[in-house]
Amino acid sequence: MNILIDTESPIPVYQQIKNQLKGMIMTGELSKGVKIPSIRDLASMLGVSINTVARAYYELEKEGFLKLDGRRGSEIVDNPKPDENQKKEFLIKLTEEYLLRTKEFLYTKDEIIKVIKEKYDEIYY
Amino acid sequence: MNILIDTESPIPVYQQIKNQLKGMIMTGELSKGVKIPSIRDLASMLGVSINTVARAYYELEKEGFLKLDGRRGSEIVDNPKPDENQKKEFLIKLTEEYLLRTKEFLYTKDEIIKVIKEKYDEIYY
DNA sequence: TTTTTTTGTATATATAATAGATACAAAATG
DNA sequence: CATTTTGTATCTATTATATATACAAAAAAA
Numbered sequence: 454m455n456i457l458i459d460t461e462s463p464i465p466v467y468q469q470i471k472n473q474l475k476g477m478i479m480t481g482e483l484s485k486g487v488k489i490p491s492i493r494d495l496a497s498m499l500g501v502s503i504n505t506v507a508r509a510y511y512e513l514e515k516e517g518f519l520k521l522d523g524r525r526g527s528e529i530v531d532n533p534k535p536d537e538n539q540k541k542e543f544l545i546k547l548t549e550e551y552l553l554r555t556k557e558f559l560y561t562k563d564e565i566i567k568v569i570k571e572k573y574d575e576i577y578y
Numbered sequence: 579m580n581i582l583i584d585t586e587s588p589i590p591v592y593q594q595i596k597n598q599l600k601g602m603i604m605t606g607e608l609s610k611g612v613k614i615p616s617i618r619d620l621a622s623m624l625g626v627s628i629n630t631v632a633r634a635y636y637e638l639e640k641e642g643f644l645k646l647d648g649r650r651g652s653e654i655v656d657n658p659k660p661d662e663n664q665k666k667e668f669l670i671k672l673t674e675e676y677l678l679r680t681k682e683f684l685y686t687k688d689e690i691i692k693v694i695k696e697k698y699d700e701i702y703y
Numbered sequence: 704t705t706t707t708t709t710t711g712t713a714t715a716t717a718t719a720a721t722a723g724a725t726a727c728a729a730a731a732t733g
Numbered sequence: 734c735a736t737t738t739t740g741t742a743t744c745t746a747t748t749a750t751a752t753a754t755a756c757a758a759a760a761a762a763a
Binding site for chain 1: 582584586587588589594597598600601604605660665668669670672673674675676677678679680681682683684685687689690691693694695697698701702
């Protein structure tokens with residue numbers, strides 16, 4: 454369970470947790486039936502309050518990724534295939550946001566693509 | 579004066595304004611001595627409150643980019659050359675954050691670069 | 704000059720989001 | 734049983750963002 458928290462990021466912590474878990478679920482790194490750490494344990498591992506993790510889990514449950522089964526712990530209930538349309542839209546939205554932010558220094562297209570190529574493998578593997 | 583506001587973005591509006599202006603100043607698109615729109619005019623153009631633009635201008639003044647001269651309007655007082663190291667670091671940080679967020683759906687390098695190429699011109703011009 | 708408009712500024716407020724501490728009850732564990 | 738561990742609920746602190754509105758000085762118009 455390798456979750457990275459960036460406190461400098463404008464993305465709230467509960468979302469960072471949620472999104473990284475979601476990625477692990479959709480790729481099958483966390484697969485159906487697997488028990489995930491209790492809210493308390495993960496909170497303690499990450500050094501955040503239990504409510505922060507609880508919110509991440511709660512939203513993942515709402516989206517059908519896992520089940521918070523009473524007080525029996527939490528486990529993955531589905532590894533949905535990402536909706537291709539939604540996936541495409543998401544990338545577009547993230548990219549627009551990203552490029553807008555780069556305008557603080559105004560980079561050339563080539564500069565940006567170069568860094569993407571350099572960082573991609575580092576982040577993805 | 580082409581400033582884009584993304585209300586969906588986690589980046590606050592006043593920062594979006596500030597950062598895009600900063601970009602224009604550093605590239606010389608807005609150069610020394612140029613009068614920039616009044617706080618009210620820009621606020622009205624962008625559809626935000628005057629305080630939001632005022633905050634952007636105020637912070638740019640604090641950083642030495644422009645002067646809010648009493649009630650005589652606002653003008654650019656400097657076109658600092660971006661520190662190349664800082665500029666490079668900034669792009670790397672943004673890119674890492676961006677790629678980390680894309681992991682919610684896991685894209686190929688080519689998918690990402692394709693969208694970057696498609697969106698770049700749209701955002702930059 | 705006098706009046707009107709336009710400027711940046713200050714204040715007070717609404718709203719929302721984030722995250723935390725803490726207590727609770729049900730289930731699992733021993 | 735008793736204890737520990739679970740998710741849940743509640744209440745609160747803090748901060749950030751953005752707004753409306755009023756103000757006074759300067760500029761522009763009359």
